[in-house]
Amino acid sequence: MWIKFSILMLVAVINVALSFIIWKRNKNKDKARLYFSLMCFSAGLWSISLGLMFLDVSIFFYTLSVKGNYIFSTCIFIFFMFFCSEFLYKVKNKILNYLALLLFLTTLPIIFTNFLFKKIYFYEGLLRYDPNLIMHLLYGFFFLLIFFYSYYILFLKYKNSQGINQSRILLIIIGTLISFIFGIYFDWVVLYVNQYHLFWIGPVFMIIMNSSVAYLLFKKENE
Amino acid sequence: MSKILLIFYGGSGLFEKKKGFVLVEKEKDISQWLGLVPEISLMAEVKTLFINKGREVLDQKNIKDIIRIIKENKEGVDGVIILNDPDTIPLLANQLFWQIQCPEQPIVITGSNIIEQDNEFLPDLSFKANLINAFQVVNSNLNEISVIYGNRVILPPKIVRTKLQDLNIFKSIDKDYLAKIDFGLSIKTREKEKKVPKYYNNFNYDFLFFNNVPSIENLKILLDKDNNLKIIVFKALPNQIIAREKLVNIFKLARKNKKLVIFYNQIGFGRDFFKDTILTISKISPECLSAKLAWILGQTKDEKKIRNLLKKDIQGEFLDL
Numbered sequence: 001m002w003i004k005f006s007i008l009m010l011v012a013v014i015n016v017a018l019s020f021i022i023w024k025r026n027k028n029k030d031k032a033r034l035y036f037s038l039m040c041f042s043a044g045l046w047s048i049s050l051g052l053m054f055l056d057v058s059i060f061f062y063t064l065s066v067k068g069n070y071i072f073s074t075c076i077f078i079f080f081m082f083f084c085s086e087f088l089y090k091v092k093n094k095i096l097n098y099l100a101l102l103l104f105l106t107t108l109p110i111i112f113t114n115f116l117f118k119k120i121y122f123y124e125g126l127l128r129y130d131p132n133l134i135m136h137l138l139y140g141f142f143f144l145l146i147f148f149y150s151y152y153i154l155f156l157k158y159k160n161s162q163g164i165n166q167s168r169i170l171l172i173i174i175g176t177l178i179s180f181i182f183g184i185y186f187d188w189v190v191l192y193v194n195q196y197h198l199f200w201i202g203p204v205f206m207i208i209m210n211s212s213v214a215y216l217l218f219k220k221e222n223e
Numbered sequence: 224m225s226k227i228l229l230i231f232y233g234g235s236g237l238f239e240k241k242k243g244f245v246l247v248e249k250e251k252d253i254s255q256w257l258g259l260v261p262e263i264s265l266m267a268e269v270k271t272l273f274i275n276k277g278r279e280v281l282d283q284k285n286i287k288d289i290i291r292i293i294k295e296n297k298e299g300v301d302g303v304i305i306l307n308d309p310d311t312i313p314l315l316a317n318q319l320f321w322q323i324q325c326p327e328q329p330i331v332i333t334g335s336n337i338i339e340q341d342n343e344f345l346p347d348l349s350f351k352a353n354l355i356n357a358f359q360v361v362n363s364n365l366n367e368i369s370v371i372y373g374n375r376v377i378l379p380p381k382i383v384r385t386k387l388q389d390l391n392i393f394k395s396i397d398k399d400y401l402a403k404i405d406f407g408l409s410i411k412t413r414e415k416e417k418k419v420p421k422y423y424n425n426f427n428y429d430f431l432f433f434n435n436v437p438s439i440e441n442l443k444i445l446l447d448k449d450n451n452l453k454i455i456v457f458k459a460l461p462n463q464i465i466a467r468e469k470l471v472n473i474f475k476l477a478r479k480n481k482k483l484v485i486f487y488n489q490i491g492f493g494r495d496f497f498k499d500t501i502l503t504i505s506k507i508s509p510e511c512l513s514a515k516l517a518w519i520l521g522q523t524k525d526e527k528k529i530r531n532l533l534k535k536d537i538q539g540e541f542l543d544l
Contacts, residue, residue, distance in 0.1 A: 025409050028363035033407040088355060089265045160262065163349030164374050164390060164404060165356070216406040 001054050004200045008051035011203045015044035018210050021217065032086035035079045036213070042075035047203040053127075054200075059120055062127045066117060070110045070139075073187065077146045078103050080176065084150040084157075087172070088165055091153055099146055106142065131191055140188045147180060168216060175212025179205045225301040227267040227361050230289060232274045232315075233308040234334025238346030244337075247273065247306075260351060266358040270300060281311045287424060290322050293330065294422045302329040302361030304354075309336040309384070309392060312370055316379035317514035320368045322426060324538060325418040330368045331357045331376075338388050349373060349390060359408050369401050376402035376410075380511040380540040396489075396508060397542055425521030430454035432513065439472050446473070448480035453520055454529075456485040458509070474501045483526060485533070487512060490544055502530055506541045515540060 019040035026033040049068030056062065078100060085091045109115055116139065118130040151173070158169040182205035190198050235247040237259050247256050250273040263269055272292060274285055293303055307315050316332050323330065335350040349372070357371050370377045373391035381395040402410040429451050436457055445452050455477065457470070470486065477484045484501045486492075491505040504512060519532045 022406065026407070027410045027412065028365070028408055030359075030363070030407045036406075089262045089358075092265065161352060161355075163352035165352040168404075168406070213406055217409075219405070 005051050005054045008047045008054075008200055008203060011206060012044040012047035012051065014210055015040045015047060015206060018213065019044060022213070025217070030086075031090075032083055032088070035083040035086060039076055039079035039083060040210070040213075042072045042079060043203065043206045043209075046072035046076060047206070050200055050203060056127045059127065062120060062129070063114070066120075066129055067110055069187075070116055071107050073143075073183075074103055074107050074110075077143055077150075080180075081146050081150045084153040087154070087169070088157055088161070091157075093153075095149070099149065103142075103146070106139070133191070136188075136191060140184075143184070143188070147184070151177070171212050171216060175209045179207075179209035225267045225362055226270060226299065227358065228270045228272060228292075228296050228300040228303045229263075230272045230274060230292065230303065230305045232285065232289065232305055233276050233311070234306045234336075236335035236337045236347060237350060238348065244344065244346065249273070260354060262355055263358055266355070266362065267301075270296075280308075281314055283426075283428065286315065286318055286322070286426075289319065290422060290424060293323060293326075297327055297420075300328065301364075302331065304357045304361060305330070305332045306354075307332055307334045309334050309372070312372075312393070313379070313382045313384060313508075313510045314514070316368060316370045316382060317508075317510045318426065318517065320379040320511070320538065321514045321518035322423045323368060324421045324423070326366060326368060327420050329361045329363075329365045331360050332368070332370045333357045333372060336372075336388060336392060345388065347388075356404055356408070360402065363402075363408055363410060365402060365410055367401060374404040375400050376404075376408075379514075380508055380538070381542065382510070383508060397544060423518060423521060426514075426517040427520045428517050429520055430456060430513075430516050432456045432458060432509070434458050436469055436473070439469065439476065442473055443476070446476050446480050446482055448482075452482065453524070454483045454485060454516060456487050456504075456512070456516070459486055459488045470501060481526070483529060489542075502533065504533060506544055508542070511540050 019037045022033055022037040022040065026037065046069060049065050049072055052065040053062060053069070081096065081099065085093065085096055116132055116135050118132050120127060120129045122128075154169060154173055158166060158173065161169055183202040186198050186202035186205075231247045231253065235256060237245045237256060239245060239259055242259070245252075245256055245259055247253055253271050253273060257264070257269070257271070274288055276282060276285055289305065296303070305315070305319075312332055312334055319330065319332070333350075333353045336347040338345045353372055360369065360371055360376055365376070368379055370379060370382055370393060372393050373389070375391055375393065375395070377393055377395050378401050381397060381399065382393050383396050384392055385394050386392045400411060402408055430453055431445065433455065442455070444450070445455065455473075470484070474484050485504055486501050487504045487509075489505065489508060492503055507515070515533070515537075519529055523529060523532070
């Protein structure tokens with residue numbers, strides 16, 4: 001348990017540190033960078049909330065961690081969508097605003113109700129929860145909608161770009177896509193194949209996204 | 224949304240798979256050209272201006288037109304992007320750096336690098352990215368005159384061309400960049416004295432650069448007092464006196480005919496070989512020295528003032544090499 005907890009905390013530290021570096025280097029207040037920084041920060045908090053689920057302090061604390069898990073993962077997708085629309089040049093689209101509003105509205109019932117999980121209980125001395133699978137499925141599809149829409153924007157930008165900008169977009173697509181695919185698999189799909197205990201692996205794949213961005217930020221050039 | 228003035232002064236070669244090269248050679252070509260880069264209209268309200276460069280590579284009148292246009296439009300736009308051929312970008316950028324000091328808004332120079340090889344023109348597939356990134360630089364309020372190419376934003380006095388065709392064809396002499404394109408646009412803060420923007424219309428190229436020291440007989444015509452030529456610059460290798468005796472004779476003749484002789488190298492001299500005689504200048508790029516000389520000769524003809532201005536670090540043009 002402590003190993004899993006430590007791994008998640010390490011992932012959180014990496015994400016929060018990268019978020020801080022991106023924010024600190026954003027002297028020209030570029031919105032795309034700001035959103036990506038917020039996305040990394042959300043990923044850090046998501047990792048922390050998942051890690052805290054291992055601590056078993058109290059049912060109330062556990063409930064907060066589970067809710068945090070949903071809220072911060074929602075934030076990751078919101079900020080990623082905004083990042084995709086702002087990166088290089090701003091894509092003006094009303095769908096974006098509606099999706100953002102809808103996402104914001106869905107976080108409210110997560111905070112104030114327990115509609116995403118059925119019950120919280122002790123199992124072999126550890127706290128666990130049973131998710132409301134139907135709501136969880138709907139929520140996941142909602143995520144996928146935003147996920148596909150964000151990549152649709154990013155792929156269009158990739159197609160219309162040339163030179164250095166094309167390679168930058170490609171690296172971001174690869175880095176984020178791998179992280180998201182594994183994140184979605186381990187934190188959404190596994191619930192339906194009774195492999196719930198693997199939920200902690202999802203955030204670990206965020207390291208791939210972090211690495212691709214860190215490569216862009218810190219790579220040394222041959223002069 | 225910001226307002227950007229896009230000046231077409233060569234270097235506009237866009238390449239599209241279906242249409243091939245699309246260039247702005249006349250004012251009426253602009254709308255078709257803009258149609259191929261719809262992204263820029265998402266980034267700013269674009270005002271365009273075409274300068275017919277004719278057959279000249281870099282014409283003095285055209286540069287004066289650019290200065291006048293920028294001055295006239297400074298209130299109405301948030302920044303200026305100038306398209307120019309990469310071959311002349313270092314000269315143009317340096318001249319604008321001297322003619323427009325401490326601009327109120329970003330003035331960014333970029334261009335398409337088309338190479339002719341085996342009777343075929345090779346397109347610059349970085350140009351679209353350079354153009355979009357130039358708009359990003361303007362939107363970032365980097366109030367400088369800068370050159371953007373590849374992932375580098377360079378201050379004109381530091382620019383040097385290193386490659387014929389590549390992702391980056393320019394580099395900064397001291398590897399210090401105004402900004403870099405990495406994950407986004409990373410701007411490096413440059414400590415700068417707050418000065419009032421100044422626009423200088425006058426500059427003149429009454430000087431010559433020599434890469435060797437010709438015989439005094441050959442130079443006599445150039446050093447003739449009735450000749451318009453004001454300054455002769457000899458480029459030297461560091462720590463090397465090239466024909467010192469010959470230079471001293473040239474200096475004497477130049478002095479008699481009220482001309483100025485400069486001994487120059489970029490890196491610096493171990494010793495000042497010509498104390499109080501020939502003026503030695505170093506730690507400045509040749510393009511910047513040329514532009515500075517042109518700017519000085521546009522302001523004064525007085526030799527003492529010329530000497531003082533040449534030695535004085537006015538805009539951070541002397542490099543820390």
